[in-house]
Amino acid sequence: LVVRLPLYIHLIHSHIHTFSFSYILGPMLSYFNFALVSASINIFFFIAFLFQPESPYYYLMRNDVDNASKALSWLLKADEDETDKELELMRKSVEEDRQKKAGWKDLVATPTDRKALLIRFLIGFVRQFCGIIPISCYSTQTLKAAGDSFIISPDNCTIIMGIMMVI
Structure with a gap:
Protein backbone atom coordinates (compact mmCIF):
# COMPACT_ATOMS: atom_id res chain seq x y z
CA LEU A 1 0.00 0.00 0.00
CA PRO A 53 14.69 4.67 1.94
CA GLU A 54 14.46 1.96 -0.67
CA SER A 55 11.26 0.01 -0.91
CA PRO A 56 11.02 -3.19 1.11
CA TYR A 57 10.01 -4.91 -2.14
CA TYR A 58 13.27 -3.77 -3.71
CA TYR A 59 15.27 -5.35 -0.90
CA LEU A 60 13.21 -8.54 -0.96
CA MET A 61 13.75 -8.90 -4.71
CA ARG A 62 17.48 -8.85 -3.95
CA ASN A 63 17.13 -11.28 -1.00
CA ASP A 64 18.18 -8.64 1.54
CA VAL A 65 15.68 -9.41 4.32
CA ASP A 66 17.43 -7.33 7.01
CA ASN A 67 17.27 -4.09 5.04
CA ALA A 68 13.72 -4.93 3.92
CA SER A 69 12.70 -5.25 7.56
CA LYS A 70 14.39 -1.95 8.46
CA ALA A 71 12.74 -0.13 5.54
CA LEU A 72 9.34 -1.58 6.35
CA SER A 73 9.57 -0.67 10.03
CA TRP A 74 10.55 2.89 9.03
CA LEU A 75 7.62 3.14 6.63
CA LEU A 76 5.00 1.55 8.89
CA LYS A 77 6.14 3.04 12.21
CA ALA A 78 4.66 -0.08 13.81
CA ASP A 79 5.75 -2.65 16.35
CA GLU A 80 7.93 -5.61 15.43
CA ASP A 81 5.08 -8.16 15.27
CA GLU A 82 3.09 -6.14 12.77
CA THR A 83 6.21 -5.47 10.72
CA ASP A 84 7.05 -9.19 10.64
CA LYS A 85 3.51 -10.09 9.50
CA GLU A 86 3.63 -7.52 6.72
CA LEU A 87 7.13 -8.60 5.73
CA GLU A 88 6.00 -12.22 5.43
CA LEU A 89 3.11 -11.18 3.18
CA MET A 90 5.51 -9.18 1.05
CA ARG A 91 7.94 -12.09 0.88
CA LYS A 92 5.15 -14.38 -0.38
CA SER A 93 4.15 -11.79 -2.96
CA VAL A 94 7.73 -11.51 -4.19
CA GLU A 95 8.01 -15.29 -4.49
CA GLU A 96 4.78 -15.41 -6.51
CA ASP A 97 6.11 -12.68 -8.80
CA ARG A 98 9.33 -14.61 -9.33
CA GLN A 99 7.44 -17.74 -10.32
CA LYS A 100 5.26 -15.88 -12.81
CA LYS A 101 7.48 -15.04 -15.73
CA ALA A 102 5.71 -12.24 -17.57
CA GLY A 103 6.86 -11.11 -20.96
CA TRP A 104 5.93 -8.71 -23.71
CA LYS A 105 3.62 -11.33 -25.21
CA ASP A 106 1.37 -11.01 -22.15
CA LEU A 107 0.39 -7.52 -23.30
CA VAL A 108 -1.36 -8.96 -26.34
CA ALA A 109 -2.21 -12.46 -25.10
CA THR A 110 -6.00 -12.10 -25.25
CA PRO A 111 -8.29 -10.21 -27.64
CA THR A 112 -9.31 -7.92 -24.77
CA ASP A 113 -5.68 -7.00 -24.12
CA ARG A 114 -5.10 -6.31 -27.82
CA LYS A 115 -8.20 -4.12 -27.98
CA ALA A 116 -7.16 -2.15 -24.88
CA LEU A 117 -3.65 -1.64 -26.26
CA LEU A 118 -5.03 -0.53 -29.63
CA ILE A 119 -7.39 1.95 -27.97
CA ARG A 120 -4.53 3.37 -25.91
CA PHE A 121 -2.32 3.80 -28.97
CA LEU A 122 -5.16 5.44 -30.92
CA ILE A 123 -5.88 7.89 -28.10
CA GLY A 124 -2.19 8.79 -27.89
CA PHE A 125 -1.96 9.19 -31.67
CA VAL A 126 -5.04 11.39 -31.88
CA ARG A 127 -3.87 13.55 -28.98
CA GLN A 128 -0.46 14.14 -30.55
CA PHE A 129 -1.65 14.78 -34.08
CA CYS A 130 -4.90 16.69 -33.57
CA GLY A 131 -3.05 19.92 -32.84
CA ILE A 132 -4.25 20.50 -29.29
CA ILE A 133 -0.75 20.88 -27.89
CA PRO A 134 0.19 23.94 -29.99
CA ILE A 135 -3.29 25.37 -29.53
CA SER A 136 -3.06 25.07 -25.76
CA CYS A 137 0.52 26.40 -25.66
CA TYR A 138 -0.27 29.53 -27.65
CA SER A 139 -3.90 30.08 -26.64
CA THR A 140 -3.21 33.18 -24.52
CA GLN A 141 -1.19 34.86 -27.27
CA THR A 142 -3.80 33.92 -29.89
CA LEU A 143 -6.67 35.27 -27.81
CA LYS A 144 -4.76 38.50 -27.10
CA ALA A 145 -4.12 38.95 -30.83
CA ALA A 146 -7.84 38.40 -31.55
CA GLY A 147 -8.72 41.65 -29.80
CA ASP A 148 -10.45 42.95 -26.68
CA SER A 149 -13.95 41.71 -27.47
CA PHE A 150 -13.96 39.05 -24.75
CA ILE A 151 -16.00 39.25 -21.57
CA ILE A 152 -13.13 37.75 -19.59
CA SER A 153 -9.41 38.15 -20.09
CA PRO A 154 -7.47 35.85 -22.45
CA ASP A 155 -5.53 34.53 -19.44
CA ASN A 156 -8.75 33.44 -17.75
CA CYS A 157 -10.00 31.96 -21.03
CA THR A 158 -6.87 29.83 -21.13
CA ILE A 159 -7.46 28.66 -17.56
CA ILE A 160 -11.06 27.74 -18.42
CA MET A 161 -9.85 25.92 -21.52
CA GLY A 162 -7.45 23.89 -19.37
CA ILE A 163 -10.22 23.00 -16.94
CA MET A 164 -12.45 21.91 -19.82
CA MET A 165 -9.67 19.73 -21.23
CA VAL A 166 -9.40 17.92 -17.89
CA ILE A 167 -13.14 17.38 -17.71
Whole structure:
Protein backbone atom coordinates (compact mmCIF):
# COMPACT_ATOMS: atom_id res chain seq x y z
CA LEU A 1 0.00 0.00 0.00
CA VAL A 2 2.84 2.37 0.82
CA VAL A 3 4.33 1.95 -2.64
CA ARG A 4 1.16 1.44 -4.64
CA LEU A 5 -0.98 4.34 -3.41
CA PRO A 6 1.34 7.19 -4.48
CA LEU A 7 1.92 5.42 -7.80
CA TYR A 8 -1.84 5.08 -8.33
CA ILE A 9 -2.45 8.72 -7.49
CA HIS A 10 0.31 9.78 -9.86
CA LEU A 11 -0.89 7.65 -12.75
CA ILE A 12 -4.57 8.46 -12.41
CA HIS A 13 -4.47 12.11 -11.37
CA SER A 14 -1.18 13.47 -12.70
CA HIS A 15 -2.80 15.15 -15.70
CA ILE A 16 -5.11 17.15 -13.42
CA HIS A 17 -2.22 18.61 -11.40
CA THR A 18 -0.19 19.29 -14.53
CA PHE A 19 -2.99 21.18 -16.21
CA SER A 20 -3.93 23.18 -13.13
CA PHE A 21 -0.33 24.16 -12.46
CA SER A 22 0.57 25.25 -15.97
CA TYR A 23 -2.74 26.87 -16.85
CA ILE A 24 -3.10 28.85 -13.65
CA LEU A 25 0.50 29.96 -13.06
CA GLY A 26 1.53 30.19 -16.71
CA PRO A 27 -0.34 33.41 -17.57
CA MET A 28 0.79 35.09 -14.34
CA LEU A 29 4.53 34.49 -14.71
CA SER A 30 7.12 35.24 -17.34
CA TYR A 31 8.61 32.28 -19.21
CA PHE A 32 11.81 32.50 -17.18
CA ASN A 33 10.02 32.68 -13.82
CA PHE A 34 7.67 29.85 -14.82
CA ALA A 35 10.69 27.73 -15.73
CA LEU A 36 12.27 28.54 -12.35
CA VAL A 37 9.12 27.58 -10.46
CA SER A 38 8.81 24.35 -12.45
CA ALA A 39 12.47 23.49 -11.89
CA SER A 40 12.26 24.27 -8.17
CA ILE A 41 9.52 21.67 -7.73
CA ASN A 42 11.70 19.03 -9.38
CA ILE A 43 14.76 20.05 -7.37
CA PHE A 44 12.76 19.89 -4.13
CA PHE A 45 11.56 16.35 -4.89
CA PHE A 46 15.05 15.27 -5.95
CA ILE A 47 16.50 16.42 -2.63
CA ALA A 48 13.59 14.97 -0.64
CA PHE A 49 13.95 11.56 -2.27
CA LEU A 50 17.64 11.39 -1.46
CA PHE A 51 16.47 10.73 2.11
CA GLN A 52 13.75 8.27 1.12
CA PRO A 53 14.69 4.67 1.94
CA GLU A 54 14.46 1.96 -0.67
CA SER A 55 11.26 0.01 -0.91
CA PRO A 56 11.02 -3.19 1.11
CA TYR A 57 10.01 -4.91 -2.14
CA TYR A 58 13.27 -3.77 -3.71
CA TYR A 59 15.27 -5.35 -0.90
CA LEU A 60 13.21 -8.54 -0.96
CA MET A 61 13.75 -8.90 -4.71
CA ARG A 62 17.48 -8.85 -3.95
CA ASN A 63 17.13 -11.28 -1.00
CA ASP A 64 18.18 -8.64 1.54
CA VAL A 65 15.68 -9.41 4.32
CA ASP A 66 17.43 -7.33 7.01
CA ASN A 67 17.27 -4.09 5.04
CA ALA A 68 13.72 -4.93 3.92
CA SER A 69 12.70 -5.25 7.56
CA LYS A 70 14.39 -1.95 8.46
CA ALA A 71 12.74 -0.13 5.54
CA LEU A 72 9.34 -1.58 6.35
CA SER A 73 9.57 -0.67 10.03
CA TRP A 74 10.55 2.89 9.03
CA LEU A 75 7.62 3.14 6.63
CA LEU A 76 5.00 1.55 8.89
CA LYS A 77 6.14 3.04 12.21
CA ALA A 78 4.66 -0.08 13.81
CA ASP A 79 5.75 -2.65 16.35
CA GLU A 80 7.93 -5.61 15.43
CA ASP A 81 5.08 -8.16 15.27
CA GLU A 82 3.09 -6.14 12.77
CA THR A 83 6.21 -5.47 10.72
CA ASP A 84 7.05 -9.19 10.64
CA LYS A 85 3.51 -10.09 9.50
CA GLU A 86 3.63 -7.52 6.72
CA LEU A 87 7.13 -8.60 5.73
CA GLU A 88 6.00 -12.22 5.43
CA LEU A 89 3.11 -11.18 3.18
CA MET A 90 5.51 -9.18 1.05
CA ARG A 91 7.94 -12.09 0.88
CA LYS A 92 5.15 -14.38 -0.38
CA SER A 93 4.15 -11.79 -2.96
CA VAL A 94 7.73 -11.51 -4.19
CA GLU A 95 8.01 -15.29 -4.49
CA GLU A 96 4.78 -15.41 -6.51
CA ASP A 97 6.11 -12.68 -8.80
CA ARG A 98 9.33 -14.61 -9.33
CA GLN A 99 7.44 -17.74 -10.32
CA LYS A 100 5.26 -15.88 -12.81
CA LYS A 101 7.48 -15.04 -15.73
CA ALA A 102 5.71 -12.24 -17.57
CA GLY A 103 6.86 -11.11 -20.96
CA TRP A 104 5.93 -8.71 -23.71
CA LYS A 105 3.62 -11.33 -25.21
CA ASP A 106 1.37 -11.01 -22.15
CA LEU A 107 0.39 -7.52 -23.30
CA VAL A 108 -1.36 -8.96 -26.34
CA ALA A 109 -2.21 -12.46 -25.10
CA THR A 110 -6.00 -12.10 -25.25
CA PRO A 111 -8.29 -10.21 -27.64
CA THR A 112 -9.31 -7.92 -24.77
CA ASP A 113 -5.68 -7.00 -24.12
CA ARG A 114 -5.10 -6.31 -27.82
CA LYS A 115 -8.20 -4.12 -27.98
CA ALA A 116 -7.16 -2.15 -24.88
CA LEU A 117 -3.65 -1.64 -26.26
CA LEU A 118 -5.03 -0.53 -29.63
CA ILE A 119 -7.39 1.95 -27.97
CA ARG A 120 -4.53 3.37 -25.91
CA PHE A 121 -2.32 3.80 -28.97
CA LEU A 122 -5.16 5.44 -30.92
CA ILE A 123 -5.88 7.89 -28.10
CA GLY A 124 -2.19 8.79 -27.89
CA PHE A 125 -1.96 9.19 -31.67
CA VAL A 126 -5.04 11.39 -31.88
CA ARG A 127 -3.87 13.55 -28.98
CA GLN A 128 -0.46 14.14 -30.55
CA PHE A 129 -1.65 14.78 -34.08
CA CYS A 130 -4.90 16.69 -33.57
CA GLY A 131 -3.05 19.92 -32.84
CA ILE A 132 -4.25 20.50 -29.29
CA ILE A 133 -0.75 20.88 -27.89
CA PRO A 134 0.19 23.94 -29.99
CA ILE A 135 -3.29 25.37 -29.53
CA SER A 136 -3.06 25.07 -25.76
CA CYS A 137 0.52 26.40 -25.66
CA TYR A 138 -0.27 29.53 -27.65
CA SER A 139 -3.90 30.08 -26.64
CA THR A 140 -3.21 33.18 -24.52
CA GLN A 141 -1.19 34.86 -27.27
CA THR A 142 -3.80 33.92 -29.89
CA LEU A 143 -6.67 35.27 -27.81
CA LYS A 144 -4.76 38.50 -27.10
CA ALA A 145 -4.12 38.95 -30.83
CA ALA A 146 -7.84 38.40 -31.55
CA GLY A 147 -8.72 41.65 -29.80
CA ASP A 148 -10.45 42.95 -26.68
CA SER A 149 -13.95 41.71 -27.47
CA PHE A 150 -13.96 39.05 -24.75
CA ILE A 151 -16.00 39.25 -21.57
CA ILE A 152 -13.13 37.75 -19.59
CA SER A 153 -9.41 38.15 -20.09
CA PRO A 154 -7.47 35.85 -22.45
CA ASP A 155 -5.53 34.53 -19.44
CA ASN A 156 -8.75 33.44 -17.75
CA CYS A 157 -10.00 31.96 -21.03
CA THR A 158 -6.87 29.83 -21.13
CA ILE A 159 -7.46 28.66 -17.56
CA ILE A 160 -11.06 27.74 -18.42
CA MET A 161 -9.85 25.92 -21.52
CA GLY A 162 -7.45 23.89 -19.37
CA ILE A 163 -10.22 23.00 -16.94
CA MET A 164 -12.45 21.91 -19.82
CA MET A 165 -9.67 19.73 -21.23
CA VAL A 166 -9.40 17.92 -17.89
CA ILE A 167 -13.14 17.38 -17.71
